[in-house]
Amino acid sequence: MIALAGGVSYIDLEFSGIQRIIATAVLIGPGGVALLDPGPSSTLPTLRGALDRAGITLADVNAIVLSHIHLDHGGAAGTLVRENPAIRVYVHERGAAHMVDPTKLVASAARLYGDAMDRLWGEIRAVPAANLVALRDGDRFAVAGRDLQVAHTPGHAVHHISCFDVASGIAFVGDTAGIRLHPHGPIVPPTPPPDIDLEAWRTSLARIGAWHADTLFLTHFGSSSSPSAHLAETAERLEWMASTARTSLAREGSDEDRERWFIDQVRIALLQTMNGNGLTAIETAGRLDLNWKGLARYWRRR
Ligand SMILES: [Zn+2]
Numbered sequence: 001m002i003a004l005a006g007g008v009s010y011i012d013l014e015f016s017g018i019q020r021i022i023a024t025a026v027l028i029g030p031g032g033v034a035l036l037d038p039g040p041s042s043t044l045p046t047l048r049g050a051l052d053r054a055g056i057t058l059a060d061v062n063a064i065v066l067s068h069i070h071l072d073h074g075g076a077a078g079t080l081v082r083e084n085p086a087i088r089v090y091v092h093e094r095g096a097a098h099m100v101d102p103t104k105l106v107a108s109a110a111r112l113y114g115d116a117m118d119r120l121w122g123e124i125r126a127v128p129a130a131n132l133v134a135l136r137d138g139d140r141f142a143v144a145g146r147d148l149q150v151a152h153t154p155g156h157a158v159h160h161i162s163c164f165d166v167a168s169g170i171a172f173v174g175d176t177a178g179i180r181l182h183p184h185g186p187i188v189p190p191t192p193p194p195d196i197d198l199e200a201w202r203t204s205l206a207r208i209g210a211w212h213a214d215t216l217f218l219t220h221f222g223s224s225s226s227p228s229a230h231l232a233e234t235a236e237r238l239e240w241m242a243s244t245a246r247t248s249l250a251r252e253g254s255d256e257d258r259e260r261w262f263i264d265q266v267r268i269a270l271l272q273t274m275n276g277n278g279l280t281a282i283e284t285a286g287r288l289d290l291n292w293k294g295l296a297r298y299w300r301r302r
Helices: 041-053 077-083 093-100 103-121 198-209 227-249 255-270 276-285 288-301
Strands: 002-005 008-012 023-029 032-036 061-065 088-092 132-135 140-143 146-152 161-165 170-174 215-218 222-224
Touching (some): 002 215, 008 041, 041 077, 061 077, 061 140, 088 093, 161 198, 198 227, 227 255, 255 276
Parallel strands (some): 032 061, 061 088, 088 132, 170 215
Antiparallel strands (some): 002 008, 008 023, 140 146, 161 170
């Protein structure tokens, strides 16, 4: 477990055997232990091992906070609640129903991930309605003795929230501030189907900026210590990625050709600042074919 501030740490879930792809933030205080985005069930052994080494058992965990319900963030929630029914799961009100009945969530993910579902995500269990706490924009709630402010931050997902811990100055932003796996590395906004909404995403970035946080905490991956520069770069990369996808749609050929052309453009841009291993890591955190599909869907629905 890596410390961020007093009572705030994070764990590298080593997703797919690669370091720095998915991070779970851990809040520890007099009110218990909270896990922010516990990740998928496939990485539960790593999560448990890291908690264990910090002297924390699942019986100490009484809250799970989900930035959104995508499986790389919240897939393990139902499995963890089954093991400790005292855990409350905090999620945006528009995501709550899909935790109680994950049928649609699983079907939607299966369309994107096919045969790889099980290997990537592992078990996906429902969360009993009684364990869920539905959050709305502007809510405040306390976990692990800390007071968190909620902002609804759609764009990547319609039910995405970000949480600001005023005491530590850390804003937990899920996927809204993009994927950036290493300090000073490039930012890549993850834009998979079906919810991508550029207008909403721009507003969400401004909302996070208005907190004037000292630190952003990204699920992919870890902390960013200059929020305003980070958010500005996220906005810029999002516009570039979206306009590249839009350009692809005007090209002759099939959708497969357009998708391949888009992926090539993004890879060429990324390889100017990183090597092949870096690129593989970024594409493990957010597949570029899915980025094209999400943006193509956005433009075609307009
Ligand atoms: Zn994610």
